[in-house]
Amino acid sequence: LHGCSAVTYKLSKDNTTCLIVETTATASVSYTNSNRQKLVATWPLGEAAAISGQCESETKGQASLNLTFADYWVHMSFASSGGKASLAGIELFVTVQNGSRFLSPNSTGGLLLTASPKLPLSADTEHFACASELRLPFGQPGGSALVLSATKIQAFGVRNGSLSAKFATCALDARSSVPSDSTTAPSNTTAAPSDTTTAPSDTTAAPSNTTAAPSDTTAAPSDTTAAPSDSTTASTDTAAPTNGTSTAAPPTSAVPTTASPEPPLLNVTVFNSARVPCLRLQLRASLSILYRLKSGGNATVKVALPADTKASGDCGNSSQTVQLSFMQGWRSDLIFVKKASGYALQHLAADYRLSPALFPNAAEPNANRSAFGNGTYFSVASGTAYYSCRSAETLRLDNFVTMETRDLRAQAFRTDNSSAEFAGSMEQCLDDTPIDNVVPIVVGAALAGLVIIVLIAYLIGRRRHSAGSGYQSV
Incomplete structure (x- = not known):
């Protein structure tokens, strides 16, 4: 050294x-x-x-x-x-x-x-x-x-x-x-x-969470629908999505905007050496990336993961990974970590290139960039359950990058050889949880009944008052 x-x-x-x-x-x-x-x-x-x-x-x-x-x-x-x-x-x-x-x-x-x-x-x-x-x-x-x-x-x-x-x-x-x-x-x-200061040595640095070596794996994306691979959306005056509190300055010049199609549905299965699926992932995904313009402003590009996305992965004991490769040199990694009970999507990574075709007027054309995200994006309480979120979710990375997902289903650390895409019980995201309308309906009906009772009592009381006055209308 x-x-x-x-x-x-x-x-x-x-x-x-x-x-x-x-x-x-x-x-x-x-x-x-x-x-x-x-x-x-x-x-x-x-x-x-x-x-x-x-x-x-x-x-x-x-x-x-x-x-x-x-x-x-x-x-x-x-x-x-x-x-x-x-x-x-x-x-x-x-x-x-x-x-x-x-x-x-x-x-x-x-x-x-x-x-x-x-x-x-x-x-x-x-x-x-x-x-x-x-x-x-x-x-x-x-x-x-x-x-x-x-x-x-x-x-x-x-x-x-x-x-x-x-x-x-x-x-x-x-x-x-x-x-x-x-x-x-x-x-x-x-x-x-x-x-x-500190005395760093083999005994003072306290390590944790070492993952085991993964097994031999293969993975293949399947059942995807066709979609253009280079479809992007560029917009101006967009605040930077970030894990922090700062936002980028608004751009000083307009950037052409094109419509972004619905991302195709990707289906990924990762197998271990015994050809038993350890991880299944289904999602529509796109990356939203803020970049600097030559003019000094900012613009945001939204890139959908295309239908020809290639997938690979590993079936580790403590962590399991899905790597999604697409276009030329682009990659997105999703890393699941095993917990005491259940598992969680804990890490995200993205590699991309500021190509002029996708990032017009970029201050650093053709520069290679990376973004990382660490934290619990979602967790599953049971090790035999799978996560489901049909609603749109935004997963934030650093470097002003977000991954937007929809129709997401994921199950890691599987041990069964079931032919079912997703086995066990389903744990939904909050946005997918159905709203219980029973209580509002009961309360509304009770209030309506109370109003009717009060109205009837009022009419009866008024009629009795008129009858007891001793006068009759002519």
Whole structure:
């Protein structure tokens, strides 16, 4: 690691750098080959990454960095509390397949590794510096891990597109006589006090939620209806859908608008190595993407997932993934995570390209972009039930991207070999839940009856009053 030069990843929004990670990083993933031998695949994180994420201005107290490479991606989430930053979580998603990286793996498919190191970094106004090796394990020490060295991180308080002059060193560096970065800092700069630093090691970074290696899988989309693949809708003056609170500035020029057809119904089945379906998914889906115009404004494009969408996936024990590939270089991933009881759609990812045909007048034509979403989009309480939502749903990712779904049905972690598309009981979304009209009808009928009774009593009382007055009309 120390022989390689550090790579700098900068996240920028509106041409302003808001997050900087400079490091020499290596990913290590343990796996079993076809001879049942335990091996570890190791590779360095390169420079050719599509960078996306969230700045602190979008989600107060939180920031994230997404690095998307050809067949894997890395996600880092940061948190700020009491003016001090920490590395809250890391995720690594890689496609396990036979090749130069994985030699005859026993199982193939997508593999998601997650950890929550909760690693203290520095004050928000400083950057974190650690020349020593930081090993952030996924699961047990010695197995899969993300290893960082010659690291500098600032997720909050970035000014003028560069790291702050003040920095806090990690405890491993502080033990040495001369911290590696002390010569580059101004003379009045000192390392942060010990309560703002940490001693990261195999035992201090607390990992969690490591997923098991997936089984051999195949997947095939089927029963789809025809629809044009390049149909889009471009509109101006649209607020950016985002997980944060900020919105993009309105555009300054008009963008032509075309009608978007109803997305076709996609049917996907993912099988395990025994050809038993572990995951079924049915939906109509489209991606709504806000992008910057050359004029400085914004426009939104809505792209429907076409009928010729290709599907693949994996049948892991802790997480199961569906990958939907369409057009040229576009991809959308849906990752289901197993819970103590039931399961949930927990992660979304989207890769797309700002092609001039789909994104007219884009400020960065043909640029590759990625978006990620983390959180519980929907959950199923029972492990044998399936989720259904005929109504329109909006699933938000970062980078001003949303996935809009309709006629959605999903069932993950299936173990039965039933021929039924979806087995077990159905759990509906709130918008599909039928409204019980019995109570309003009963209340309305009671009120109507009360009005009639009052009216009859009034007429009877008036008649008696007229009869007892002693006068008769002539």
